[in-house]
Amino acid sequence: MRPDKILNLLKEEEKRQEETVNMVASENYPDMRILKAYSSIISNRYSEGYVGKRYYAGTKVVDKIEGIAVDKVKRLFGSEHANVQPHSGTQANMAVMMSILKPGDRILSMDLACGGHISHGNRLSIAANLFKTMHYGVDKKNGRIDYEDVRKKAIKFKPSLIIAGGSSYPRGIDFKKFRDICDETGAYLLCDIAHTAGLVCAGLHQNPCDFADFVTFTTHKSMKGPRGGVILCKDKYAKQIDRAVFPGTQGGSLNSNIAGKAICFEIAATGRFKRYIKRVIQNSRILCRLLKERGVNIVTNGSDTHIILISLENTNTNGHAVQEALEKAGIMSNKNLIPFDKGSPKKPSGIRIGTLGLTSRGFTKKDIHRLSEIISYAVKNPEDEDGMIKRKKIVTKICKKHPIYKRNNKKC
Ligand SMILES: Cc1ncc(COP(=O)(O)O)c(C=O)c1O
Missing domain, CATH: 3.40.640.10 (Type I PLP-dependent aspartate aminotransferase-like (Major domain))
Known part of the structure; x- marks a missing residue:
């Protein structure tokens, strides 16, 4: 293997990150x-x-x-x-x-x-x-x-x-x-x-x-x-x-x-960071509200932080299936246990999402609105591969508007 192979894979990863929405709650984009x-x-x-x-x-x-x-x-x-x-x-x-x-x-x-x-x-x-x-x-x-x-x-x-x-x-x-x-x-x-x-x-x-x-x-x-x-x-x-x-x-x-x-x-320590965190929490609250309006169950019925834990308890799907469906649409999340889960860590009854990354990229309320439609669709129809692939076009378009590193450099 030539070292160039790894450098090319890093480029591939950069492209993947730019073209997808990272809603994994434990990840972010550093300056x-x-x-x-x-x-x-x-x-x-x-x-x-x-x-x-x-x-x-x-x-x-x-x-x-x-x-x-x-x-x-x-x-x-x-x-x-x-x-x-x-x-x-x-x-x-x-x-x-x-x-x-x-x-x-x-x-x-x-x-x-x-x-x-x-x-x-x-x-x-x-x-x-x-x-x-x-x-x-x-x-x-x-x-x-x-x-x-x-x-x-x-x-x-x-x-x-x-x-x-x-x-x-x-x-x-x-x-x-x-x-x-x-x-x-x-x-x-x-x-x-x-x-x-x-x-x-x-x-x-x-x-x-x-x-x-x-x-x-x-x-x-x-x-x-x-x-x-x-x-x-x-x-x-x-x-x-x-x-x-x-x-x-x-x-x-x-x-x-x-x-x-x-x-x-x-x-x-800057005011800019404080404003960023304020937006992270605001975006989390907006997304929780929109998901609930679309019939998605949220553990604790909301969030005080960037973390949103979706409960799939009364659906006939599981966290693994929804995580896979969301990935097909270009949205990264992770399957997660929920309190008193009857499932297993590999097929738990929850999906954890978060607003750190999308706030770093400057996603707007309109973008979050679109994401809420895609997430709720995935929760209700995780097996509809064509539906998720169709929605990937919307995700790619939003991502193009908010590059991670070209503008974000100076942002936060
Ligand atoms: C509450 C908490 N503690 C510790 C860790 C572990 O951090 P690391 O993955 O850097 O070991 C995590 C990671 O997600 C966490 O959420």
């Missing part, structure tokens, strides 16, 4: 300057250790970049300490667990089907080999976190760590209530805001730094940055967190991603 930083020569460097305390020579510039990233993210969230080295959200969560828990300790976290994440001690996670996990769920009637149920489970299970946050929970989370439960039961509180970090920066979601012992997030979702994770905590935990990241769970840091994170944090 071109971030992409540049993140594919730059700084990735040639090994820099094990931290600013001013490296195990390699020649890290003067790396130190400056990581120092800027740390200062900016601390200011952005009002946190005492930050570690910007985690390669991913999963590794950030693992490092927090390894920093405070001993094998056999207990974790209370949100059930996967109710919106939690595998890295929260789910049985499929490596953490499940070390720790015992109990999950809390949501209220069957409204799909929202039942804080009294969390409290009761915490009293009974006596966890050392409670995790708040998830990957398909569409509503805001009351971290203060979690803090109260942790104070009552003596547990540490980890708030995982992988999805909502950008909303927190924009002041449109409660800031967990006011309540949590540890906050983790990813930089590639609502933060609109490079792939990666971040841990925020109080100064009193700084040493143990830094040790748990390096050398505890990772080796050399990804300097190019940290350079991208520094730019991402700079952008996230």
Whole structure:
């Protein structure tokens, strides 16, 4: 194989991204300057250790970049300490667990089907080999976190760590209530805001730094940055967190991603970013309303964030079939479990969509209106291949109006 083959495949992927709508709720388009930083020569460097305390020579510039990233993210969230080295959200969560828990300790976290994440001690996670996990769920009637149920489970299970946050929970989370439960039961509180970090920066979601012992997030979702994770905590935990990241769970840091994170944090502090997040939420609300008007069921009957979870519970289809149908029309989404799902992870009863990417591209209300027609058609007629292919023409036309990188460069 010639290296050109991969470069050509990258071009093919660029074309695919330009011609399709990415409604995967965990993805976004970073600013071109971030992409540049993140594919730059700084990735040639090994820099094990931290600013001013490296195990390699020649890290003067790396130190400056990581120092800027740390200062900016601390200011952005009002946190005492930050570690910007985690390669991913999963590794950030693992490092927090390894920093405070001993094998056999207990974790209370949100059930996967109710919106939690595998890295929260789910049985499929490596953490499940070390720790015992109990999950809390949501209220069957409204799909929202039942804080009294969390409290009761915490009293009974006596966890050392409670995790708040998830990957398909569409509503805001009351971290203060979690803090109260942790104070009552003596547990540490980890708030995982992988999805909502950008909303927190924009002041449109409660800031967990006011309540949590540890906050983790990813930089590639609502933060609109490079792939990666971040841990925020109080100064009193700084040493143990830094040790748990390096050398505890990772080796050399990804300097190019940290350079991208520094730019991402700079952008996230601007009024322009705040306006972007406001539009993300507005678009999510508009899309929820339009889908409901077309008879589509939405878990929790709406959204406070960029995440919309469609329930297919009372239809004769499943998330896998609808995901495939939408892809035929040029719309990317992902099949997802819903609370109390009777299906399986491969054929769940939900579809998760989100408005981060389409808002980055500047989609208008009219465009969202058209998307709502296509999504509701796919939910009702997932087997109509011709109908979906016909609708792809509409999607391609909308995408052409909103290129990802030609104009978007300067946008956000
Ligand atoms: C709540 C939550 N935590 C952690 C992660 C893991 O992030 P990563 O894929 O970077 O490991 C995700 C990813 O979607 C997430 O939604």
